[in-house]
Amino acid sequence: MNLEFGSRRKGEGEINRKLGSRRKGEGEMNRDMGSRRKAEEEMNRELGSRRKGEGEMNRELGSRRKGEGEMNRELGSRRKGEGEMMKRKEEKAKVMYEGWMVRYGRRKIGKSYIHMRYFVLEPRLLAYYKRKPQDNMVPLKTLVIDGNCRVEDRGLKTHHGHMVYVLCVYNKKDKYHRLTLAAFNIQEALMWKEKIELVIDQQHDSLSATGNKALASCEFGADNRRNASSSEQESVNSLEDEDESNRTLPRRMTIGHGPPDAILDWTCEPDLGRSNQNIIQQVFSRKHWRLIKCQNGLRIFEELLEVDYLPRSFSRAMKAVGVVDATCEAIFELVMSMDETRFEWDCTFQYGSLVEEVDGHTAILYHRLQLDWFPMFVWPRDLCYVRYWRRNDDGSYVVLLQSRAHANCGLQPGFVRAHVESGGFKISPLKSRNGRSRTQVQHLMQIDLKGWGVGYIPSFQQHCLLQMLSSVAGLREFFSQTDEIHTVPRIPVMVNMTKSVSSKKDQKSQEIDVQPGPPLDPVLAGSRHSILLDEDSDDDDDYQIPEAIQEAYAIKTENDVMQIVLDEEPSDQIDLSCFSGNLRRDDRDGSRDCWSIPDGKNIKVRSKNFLQDKSKIPAGKHLMELAAVDWLKDTKRMDNVARRAGCAAQVASEKGLFSLIINLQIPGSTNYSMVFYFVMKQLVPGSLLQRFIDGDDEFRNSRFKLIPSVPKGSWIVRQSVGSSPCLLGKAVDCTYIRRPKYLEIDVDIGSSTVANGVLGLVLGVVTSLVVDIAFLIQANTSEELPEQLIGAVRVSHLKLSSAMISGLDNSPTDSIH
Numbered sequence: 001m002n003l004e005f006g007s008r009r010k011g012e013g014e015i016n017r018k019l020g021s022r023r024k025g026e027g028e029m030n031r032d033m034g035s036r037r038k039a040e041e042e043m044n045r046e047l048g049s050r051r052k053g054e055g056e057m058n059r060e061l062g063s064r065r066k067g068e069g070e071m072n073r074e075l076g077s078r079r080k081g082e083g084e085m086m087k088r089k090e091e092k093a094k095v096m097y098e099g100w101m102v103r104y105g106r107r108k109i110g111k112s113y114i115h116m117r118y119f120v121l122e123p124r125l126l127a128y129y130k131r132k133p134q135d136n137m138v139p140l141k142t143l144v145i146d147g148n149c150r151v152e153d154r155g156l157k158t159h160h161g162h163m164v165y166v167l168c169v170y171n172k173k174d175k176y177h178r179l180t181l182a183a184f185n186i187q188e189a190l191m192w193k194e195k196i197e198l199v200i201d202q203q204h205d206s207l208s209a210t211g212n213k214a215l216a217s218c219e220f221g222a223d224n225r226r227n228a229s230s231s232e233q234e235s236v237n238s239l240e241d242e243d244e245s246n247r248t249l250p251r252r253m254t255i256g257h258g259p260p261d262a263i264l265d266w267t268c269e270p271d272l273g274r275s276n277q278n279i280i281q282q283v284f285s286r287k288h289w290r291l292i293k294c295q296n297g298l299r300i301f302e303e304l305l306e307v308d309y310l311p312r313s314f315s316r317a318m319k320a321v322g323v324v325d326a327t328c329e330a331i332f333e334l335v336m337s338m339d340e341t342r343f344e345w346d347c348t349f350q351y352g353s354l355v356e357e358v359d360g361h362t363a364i365l366y367h368r369l370q371l372d373w374f375p376m377f378v379w380p381r382d383l384c385y386v387r388y389w390r391r392n393d394d395g396s397y398v399v400l401l402q403s404r405a406h407a408n409c410g411l412q413p414g415f416v417r418a419h420v421e422s423g424g425f426k427i428s429p430l431k432s433r434n435g436r437s438r439t440q441v442q443h444l445m446q447i448d449l450k451g452w453g454v455g456y457i458p459s460f461q462q463h464c465l466l467q468m469l470s471s472v473a474g475l476r477e478f479f480s481q482t483d484e485i486h487t488v489p490r491i492p493v494m495v496n497m498t499k500s501v502s503s504k505k506d507q508k509s510q511e512i513d514v515q516p517g518p519p520l521d522p523v524l525a526g527s528r529h530s531i532l533l534d535e536d537s538d539d540d541d542d543y544q545i546p547e548a549i550q551e552a553y554a555i556k557t558e559n560d561v562m563q564i565v566l567d568e569e570p571s572d573q574i575d576l577s578c579f580s581g582n583l584r585r586d587d588r589d590g591s592r593d594c595w596s597i598p599d600g601k602n603i604k605v606r607s608k609n610f611l612q613d614k615s616k617i618p619a620g621k622h623l624m625e626l627a628a629v630d631w632l633k634d635t636k637r638m639d640n641v642a643r644r645a646g647c648a649a650q651v652a653s654e655k656g657l658f659s660l661i662i663n664l665q666i667p668g669s670t671n672y673s674m675v676f677y678f679v680m681k682q683l684v685p686g687s688l689l690q691r692f693i694d695g696d697d698e699f700r701n702s703r704f705k706l707i708p709s710v711p712k713g714s715w716i717v718r719q720s721v722g723s724s725p726c727l728l729g730k731a732v733d734c735t736y737i738r739r740p741k742y743l744e745i746d747v748d749i750g751s752s753t754v755a756n757g758v759l760g761l762v763l764g765v766v767t768s769l770v771v772d773i774a775f776l777i778q779a780n781t782s783e784e785l786p787e788q789l790i791g792a793v794r795v796s797h798l799k800l801s802s803a804m805i806s807g808l809d810n811s812p813t814d815s816i817h
Contacts, residue, residue: 097121097195103128104157104166104182112159119181121145121195124203126169126179143179147204148172151196155360155389156336157182163336165189166360169196186329186391266317266444267398267426289319296473298322300466303446315461317422317446320469326479327437328427332397334475335425336389338365340602345474348467355384355409362388366409369418371464378460381449382415387424396428422446443472574625574657574679579648581628581677582804583795592797595629598772603707605787606779619774622791623689624660624678627652629793632673633803637665640737641675642744644808648677649742658683659742660693660790662775666759667750672803678775678791688784692777693743697736701729704745705778711794712770720758721771727778731755763800770796 103115117128117140124146127139143149154166165186170178183189289301303317324331334341338352350370357363367383386404391397401423411417423445430438445468449461586594601618609615628648632638642649642661652659657679666672683690692703707725710718728734733751737744749755762769774792779785 094122095120096123096199097192099188101128101188101192102164102182102184104159104164104180112157114159114164114182117181119192121192121199123199126196126199128179128181141179143169143171143177145169145196145199145203146171147200147207149196149200149203151193151200153193153360153391154180154182157360158354158357167193167196186333187327190329190391265398265400266422266424267400292318295466296470297476298469298472300469315421315446315448317444318465318469319442319444320472321440321442322472322476323430324439324441324472324476324479325436326439326475328395328397328429328439330479331427331439331441331475332389332399334478335399335427338367345478346471347474348464348471350380355406358386361390362386364404364406364409368415369464369468371467373460373463373467379414379416379451381418381451381464382412383418383420384409385420394429396426398424398426400424416449416451418450419448420446421448441472441475443469445469574627574681576625576627578655579627579651579677579679581630581648581675583629583631583798583802585629586796592767593799593802594796596794596796597626598774598792598794600774600789600792603709603772603774603789603792605707605776605789606785608782608786610779610785611782617786619776619787619789619792622789624680624791626676626791626793627659627679628677629795630673630675630677631798631803632675632806634671634673634806634808637667637671637748638663638673638806638808639665639735639746640744641673641746641806641808642737642739642742644806647675648679649744652677652679653741657681657741661742661744663744663746665746665748665750666763667748667756668763672800673806674795676775676791676793688777688779689790693738697729697734700736700745701734702727703778703780704729704734705776707774707776709772709774710769711772713768714765717762717765717769721762725778766798766800768797770794771798 098118098120100116101119103117104112106112117130118132119126119128120133120139124144125142126145127142129137129139131137133139148171150170150172152168152170154168156163157166162184164182164184166180166182167189168178168180181192183192288304290304291299292302293300298320299322301319301321334345338354342349342352348369348371350368352365352367355364355366363386365383365385365387367385369381369383371378371381383403384406385401387399387401389397389399401420403418403420424443426442426444428440428442430440432438445465447465447468449464584594585596587596600620600622603619604616605619607615607617630641630647632641641647641663642659644650649659649661658681660678662676662678664674664676666674683693692700704727705725706728707723708721709723710721728747731752732755733748735746735748737746749759762771772792772794775790776787777790779787
């Protein structure tokens with residue numbers, strides 16, 4: 001049994017050994033498997049790191065490609081921008097001149113019209129658009145420019161009392177194909193004329209270079225006057241047949257008719273070759289001058305006549321010569337004025353009006369003289385004369401005057417009709433000095449003042465003549481004392497004179513005292529016909545206001561040009577008959593205790609170029625309409641007057657109108673308030689007025705401006721009030737009450753010691769004053785310029801006793817929501 005047990009153990013031991021060797025083999029296999037797995041893990045880690053590196057490389061490559069794409073896009077945008085810039089440069093290189101001008105013409109019914117149009121001058125084309133052209137905009141009308149084109153000087157034309165300088169460009173071979181353009185100042189018209197003539201010259205030279213001799217300019221004889229104007233040269237050549245083979249019109253010619261034969265041109269040398277020169281013309285033409293005195297910086301000359309006989313009715317001519325620091329154009333337009341600006345430089349001017357406009361260079365005027373030689377004993381003088389003007393090729397201007405009888409300008413009661421035998425101005429440019437323009441002004445006058453004083457008191461004639469010649473010194477001082485000497489004054493308004501009914505006695509004295517002279521109608525009938533011929537046939541004569549007017553208003557340098565067009569824009573008028581205030585409106589002169597609307601053109605506001613040259617222009621159309629004025633009083637200060645039952649603000653709210661109420665609060669033992677109600681249909685979104693209405697108080701205080709003026713009153717009051725603009729929000733306390741239908745501004749004048757002192761002075765003499773007040777919002781940026789008035793009011797001879805008790809309670813609630 002032991003042996004059997006031992007053999008079993010021995011078998012078990014062998015089995016255990018075999019089992020151990022197997023386990024040992026399995027362990028080696030496991031170790032081998034672990035090493036393989038470890039190697040696989042290392043390979044996996046290496047593969048992962050490689051893939052990670054490849055991912056980073058791919059990301060880097062993607063970022064590089066993205067950067068290259070952005071660079072390509074940027075390069076493409078640059079090339080596109082360069083292409084657009086090159087295109088714009090090419091377009092600009094093609095445009096010779098461009099800008100806003102006036103289209104002037106007449107309808108078939110005879111009424112004139114003006115439109116604002118954007119003109120573009122290219123090397124071979126003149127075109128105009130309704131607005132500034134963009135992309136491929138089609139022009140309204142074009143005119144091909146070649147060597148056959150001419151620039152016709154139409155002179156000054158009247159439209160609603162305003163004067164425009166008119167040019168007409170046409171082709172000699174097709175005179176009905178033409179463009180008429182105009183400007184409100186001569187400088188701009190002359191600039192366009194010069195540019196158009198330059199293009200005509202270039203086209204003419206190019207045709208001449210190709211052998212086209214038919215368009216070569218003709219030569220004038222050496223006997224032509226050196227200073228003769230283009231219009232005079234054309235008046236001679238226009239009588240010649242253009243179809244003659246041996247003679248052609250000069251290029252760039254300005255067609256005109258020259259002065260009528262009856263008007264003596266004292267600025268030119270006599271033409272001894274003319275056979276129809278009468279003895280009177282010879283007397284006037286052979287003038288020699290002698291210096292008799294120097295007065296007010298002027299040289300005064302007297303005429304020396306080389307004739308054996310001088311008619312008794314003729315007086316010696318005298319002239320004054322002086323230098324004015326201004327341009328010829330500025331002086332010329334001031335000399336042509338017949339409005340209130342003439343009072344500032346001509347001490348002999350009392351009144352002037354237009355009797356008849358013959359053509360652009362000739363007009364019949366009525367003129368009253370203000371002579372200070374014993375006015376209690378000597379009757380005042382008036383004149384009726386023909387005025388002709390021209391511009392010479394050397395840049396000088398000539399204005400000729402000579403008396404002429406006219407059916408619509410008979411003798412006026414209380415006046416003696418004087419007779420101008422010869423007179424006028426010659427305005428010649430001089431070399432500038434210290435950067436300032438200089439001009440020589442000659443003023444000649446040969447006048448018979450008529451009446452008993454001339455025959456019995458020789459000093460009367462000479463005294464009055466010297467007084468008239470002193471206007472040259474007035475011109476010099478006007479420009480030397482005016483800040484805006486570099487701005488061109490606008491040609492003023494002249495009201496047509498109505499026919500005056502003269503008695504038989506007046507007609508008889510007219511035949512004796514006034515030499516009628518040759519009539520103007522036969523001389524200038526052709527001028528009238530030629531002017532109306534093409535103006536009636538203009539294809540753009542439909543009266544319409546283009547959409548670009550507002551854009552043009554913001555761009556145009558001459559802001560008053562746009563203002564005139566905007567004033568004529570048809571708009572739906574607000575019916576003001578439903579509004580009433582306790583202070584009545586009366587537009588008649590001399591009315592008392594009332595209000596009226598003053599002329600906005602007498603108020604100066606900032607122009608479009610104010611930021612560059614500090615220039616100002618006359619204000620035009622108001623943004624809002626003044627509906628009513630209340631003159632109130634109470635024992636306490638009256639705030640928020642718009643809550644008064646039945647006031648104009650509530651009436652406007654009921655009609656869907658927006659109101660601006662300005663409440664001028666005047667403190668004292670009795671508190672007064674002058675309340676102005678301005679209304680409009682609706683606010684224009686984005687406008688300066690809308691930003692002011694909806695802005696905060698800080699913005700309102702920095703922009704709300706008042707411009708005062710005292711047209712009639714004592715000197716001390718006028719000096720105390722002044723006429724300088726004032727920012728009310730910075731001078732006095734202003735309270736703004738904004739409601740959906742109105743904005744009320746309560747202006748507490750008593751919050752300022754200075755304003756209160758001036759107010760005390762004004763209240764003492766308020767019944768003798770005429771006060772103008774204009775309200776506006778100050779424009780500080782080029783986008784906001786030019787300034788426009790909110791509104792203006794004139795208060796005449798106000799009575800404190802006419803103020804009405806306000807009837808306001810202490811409740812601050814509004815009745816307008």
